[in-house]
Amino acid sequence: MQTVAFHSYRGGVGKTLLSVNTAVQLAKFGKKVCLVDFDLRAPSLQSYITSESVFSLDQNDFVSFTEFLIGKGSPEEVINPTKLENFYVVVSDIEILQNKSQTRSKLTQHGEGRILAKLFEFIRYCNSQEFEFLIIDCMPGVTYRSLDALVVSDKIMIITRPVKSEITGLGLVISECYSKLDDTKFYAIMNQIETIQDLKNQPNQMDLKIAQDNLKGIASTLKNNNLEIDILHSFRRVPFVTERIYVLLEDPHPFTKEIQEFCQKLISL
Amino acid sequence: MTDQTDQPSNKLLQDILLELKKINTQLETIQLELQHETDRIEEQFPKLDIHSTPPSSLNILNIQEQRPGIFKTYKTIQKKDNWISATDVSQETGRSRGLESRYLNYLAENGFITKKRVRLSDEEKATAVVYKYIEVNE
Ligand SMILES: Nc1ncnc2c1ncn2[C@@H]1O[C@H](COP(=O)(O)OP(=O)(O)OP(=O)(O)O)[C@@H](O)[C@H]1O
Ligand SMILES: [Mg+2]
Numbered sequence: 001m002q003t004v005a006f007h008s009y010r011g012g013v014g015k016t017l018l019s020v021n022t023a024v025q026l027a028k029f030g031k032k033v034c035l036v037d038f039d040l041r042a043p044s045l046q047s048y049i050t051s052e053s054v055f056s057l058d059q060n061d062f063v064s065f066t067e068f069l070i071g072k073g074s075p076e077e078v079i080n081p082t083k084l085e086n087f088y089v090v091v092s093d094i095e096i097l098q099n100k101s102q103t104r105s106k107l108t109q110h111g112e113g114r115i116l117a118k119l120f121e122f123i124r125y126c127n128s129q130e131f132e133f134l135i136i137d138c139m140p141g142v143t144y145r146s147l148d149a150l151v152v153s154d155k156i157m158i159i160t161r162p163v164k165s166e167i168t169g170l171g172l173v174i175s176e177c178y179s180k181l182d183d184t185k186f187y188a189i190m191n192q193i194e195t196i197q198d199l200k201n202q203p204n205q206m207d208l209k210i211a212q213d214n215l216k217g218i219a220s221t222l223k224n225n226n227l228e229i230d231i232l233h234s235f236r237r238v239p240f241v242t243e244r245i246y247v248l249l250e251d252p253h254p255f256t257k258e259i260q261e262f263c264q265k266l267i268s269l
Numbered sequence: 270m271t272d273q274t275d276q277p278s279n280k281l282l283q284d285i286l287l288e289l290k291k292i293n294t295q296l297e298t299i300q301l302e303l304q305h306e307t308d309r310i311e312e313q314f315p316k317l318d319i320h321s322t323p324p325s326s327l328n329i330l331n332i333q334e335q336r337p338g339i340f341k342t343y344k345t346i347q348k349k350d351n352w353i354s355a356t357d358v359s360q361e362t363g364r365s366r367g368l369e370s371r372y373l374n375y376l377a378e379n380g381f382i383t384k385k386r387v388r389l390s391d392e393e394k395a396t397a398v399v400y401k402y403i404e405v406n407e
């Protein structure tokens with residue numbers, strides 16, 4: 001089984017959109033996939049999943065992953081099979097955000113190491129169930145929880161957009177965090193790249209120059225460290241993309257083709 | 270002539286050798302019992318400590334900084350359901366048994382994994398050291 005984490009330095013770069021669509025597409029390619037919402041700060045997988053009728057999952061069907069992490073549920077209870085063959089989901093609870101959240105206080109009482117130990121227990125279980133891919137949607141930045149996800153993963157997809165603030169952050173997260181995870185494979189994914197067409201229509205020469213410099217900046221940040229991270233895929237900025245699972249649509253969406261190409265690369269890694 | 274004078278001393282030597290062998294067997298048994306007892310105690314006491322504070326991901330990054338390459342050993346143990354030996358780990362990682370053994374013991378000493386000695390079979394005295402992830406009690 002391959003454990004693949006989608007991580008980024010900054011928030012809002014596309015981890016959830018990309019990981020959800022990737023997981024579903026991998027299942028459609030016949031791989032047994034478990035997708036885990038491990039963004040305990042702002043869980044959002046549940047809304048993606050329940051709004052798709054193909055899965056026929058109800059809001060009340062779920063036992064939250066946080067229950068498992070605090071020792072209240074078994075791995076079996078939190079892994080939800082769906083109507084889509086080979087596709088299983090684990091969602092996290094919004095309750096953690098609420099003011100008097102019991103789960104949140106339990107999670108803190110539980111200690112940092114315990115959550116990591118539970119995460120490894122979960123991975124051993126998934127391994128025994130012959131999953132081929134365990135896809136983890138992470139919390140951004142460097143927190144205990146995002147580190148936990150990085151520590152347990154075999155492959156890490158680093159999502160970046162070609163903007164200035166992410167270049168510095170990327171350099172930091174590589175030197176302070178990724179480079180210490182020996183035996184883990186890192187791949188960069190550029191997201192929300194402007195197409196040449198879009199750039200041509202850009203009347204402002206200054207913006208065009210900045211956009212090009214940022215792309216170069218990302219590339220050199222990825223190369224100038226001991227990890228030498230390759231760019232596995234660049235996703236275009238698709239206009240009017242919302243929080244949907246495009247790969248489920250009957251009529252192929254431009255985004256679907258990109259996800260399919262990316263999945264082929266992921267499978268052959 | 271030498272044969273004749275040697276005879277009694279030969280006999281004596283053989284008796285001594287026999288006695289020594291018996292002592293040796295007894296010592297081996299004692300050593301084994303002691304080892305089992307030490308393992309039992311070791312298993313009980315660090316466990317209490319470990320159980321209250323299992324290592325966090327930051328602890329793991331720190332230990333990797335002290336012993337570059339140890340993260341791979343740690344992860345191999347974490348992903349296995351059962352007790353495994355340094356030889357098993359070295360087969361997984363493709364690194365030498367000696368290195369894995371050193372890393373495994375370092376991890377066990379620092380509360381990252383558990384370690385115990387097992388008898389290879391009921392009759393034989395041979396033992397092996399095996400390692401496993403730390404169970405977290407609820
Ligand atoms: N290639 C793209 N083209 C157009 N819009 C995109 C693209 N990728 C992501 N988006 C949009 O950007 C927004 C943020 O994406 P998403 O929620 O997946 O980011 P995230 O990294 O998971 O954020 P967070 O760190 O807050 O969890 C969403 O509205 C998403 O639809
Ligand atoms: Mg997200």
